Amino acid sequence: MIVEFEAELWEWDARRGDSWVFVSLPVEPSEEIRELTAGTRRGFGSVRVRARIGTTAWRTSIFPSGDGPYVLPLKRAVRTAQGLGLGDTAAVSVELLDAP
Known part of the structure; x- marks a missing residue:
């Protein structure tokens, strides 16, 4: 399954100082x-994926x-x-990488 969408980047309120962006x-x-x-x-209900933004x-x-x-968390290197x-x-x- 592949999901393509547009979304706004937002910061997790509980971890503002750590720059967790999603x-x-x-x-x-x-x-x-x-x-x-x-x-x-998997842990915390996570699902493994391959993500792409731009290149x-x-x-x-x-x-x-x-x-x-x-x-979807966006690490600093991607941003x-x-x-x-x-x-x-x-x-x-x-x-999705974990889907049957």
Whole structure:
């Protein structure tokens, strides 16, 4: 399963000093991911993915945010390479690696 979407970069309120920056996946694909990966999720409910923003691709995990959408962490190297900052909107592609 591949999910392509545009989302605004946001900072996790609880860890502002640590610069934890994320984008949220859309709600409907998040629900589908929950169904597809039931029983195969990893620690903290994470799901392994291959992500891409612009010319930068990397392997990471997405994490559930309660009953809401999954969130994708964006490390500083990705943000720097693509010239992205908080509040910017990015075109994102996420491919599930744990889906059956």
